[in-house]
Amino acid sequence: MAKKDHVSVRDALRIGKGTERHDPGTFPVGPHKKPKALKDLLDSGGRLAKLQEALYAEGVGGGNRSLLLVLQGMDTSGKGGTVGHVLGLVNPMGVRYAGFKKPTATERRHHYLWRIRKQLPVPGQIGVFDRSHYEDVLVPRVQKLVPAAEWRKRYAEINAFEQELADAGTTVVKVFLDISPEEQLRRLKARLETPAKRWKYNPADLDARAQWNDYQQAYADIFTKTSTTTAPWYAVPADHKWYRNWLVARLLIETIEEMGPKFPQADFDPETELKKLEGVGVPG
């Protein structure tokens, strides 16, 4: 276990009503040099893996707690890369990933939380939402798909939903991967210019980029309305991938350390079992 860190990344990145986001290219907390951050992420890997194992074990032992990481951000902000580099540090047994794309015809016939509820983590798991129910207060608003009264009432519904999750034992960590429009331009260019990256490009990304300011306004309202004590939002400066990975790993570590998952107590006597084990012997 690495030594206790004294800087709280959660405190540094938490946002909500009236708080300003840090610039996407800055380093408000932690290492601001790549080699240090990469080494640190490797060390964090062991720590995060141990914490995840304890959470998983607690779940096996009958505990009800789980963690849900919600990842939001503009196209190319690095949601998939974060999953690979940060969640890739822990045993996939304990991770449940769900990506939410444009709703299907079936999904549209249901309440927007219907498809979300089907992908929630079970006790012991770390759930990861790559996009989430927050798309339902982003896309319909910016693209004017539903009346304003309709998407406006969703903030309260979402807060109630997340409170319900908390009451059931799920700690929700909401991360906004914050990139600058300049960095998005570089990444979209790279996707178009590199054949092996071209599959990640979607011509519709340009429509969303053209509405950049509308999306930023919609995000600002999300942070104002839904960054609650129960489920706060963290804005991660994400222009530097290595820094983004370090921050998200630390957000998870701080959160699970606060949860303090416990290995379950044995409901058997180890000494008795050891004697029985000797008695079973080796067959064949």
Next chain:
Amino acid sequence: MAKKDHVSVRDALRIGKGTERHDPGTFPVGPHKKPKALKDLLDSGGRLAKLQEALYAEGVGGGNRSLLLVLQGMDTSGKGGTVGHVLGLVNPMGVRYAGFKKPTATERRHHYLWRIRKQLPVPGQIGVFDRSHYEDVLVPRVQKLVPAAEWRKRYAEINAFEQELADAGTTVVKVFLDISPEEQLRRLKARLETPAKRWKYNPADLDARAQWNDYQQAYADIFTKTSTTTAPWYAVPADHKWYRNWLVARLLIETIEEMGPKFPQADFDPETELKKLEGVGVPG
């Protein structure tokens, strides 16, 4: 991409009617020294991650192919460790893990394949079954829970099911993690003696150990009846964890290389998109 290897791990480990398993403590193929195997596994990691990305990309592009890794083995044979060390090498976005424990009351009211079908990988994914439908020709047989005629007809059902998966684009890789009873004794002892490992121990493990030979016979019949050309079984000597991890990584690499996943063709013109991208400019 690492250089092409000439030894086929699949050929070395494939089992079925009339073939002998290698001893669980031996090294029939590949490295037989731990440092070499660990270094090699790290190299394999990059290779496996690239292949997985191509499979995932193919799925995003509309392809229908996926991979399903079925892990079976006696208690402590290392199913969870294999998931952590081998599947942990690829992006969790593309991995769908499902563990199958003792069926619940609801599951028992359905056909035994009902719960299995709900966890199949979707196109582009690597699915991992930690135990599987093969439990249904193991436990009911050894514990005499259903008549012999009942579990005997399941072999043909399972072969038909796996053929159906293959027809739908899913390549099934079935791995038996083969440990010796002596190694199981050591691992069960370690679970009892190490407080942080105790949560993995279940007193019922001793009952299964007492029936070791019955389970081995049931496995032998599984290999005889269900190691098909479509979905062959591989017996992985698993007394050495580092060797087991190396072998399973190589089984996956060889399998996905043979599948040859292709990055999808762009359904847009990159040059046109680059021009449009410049036109959108930088907002704000």
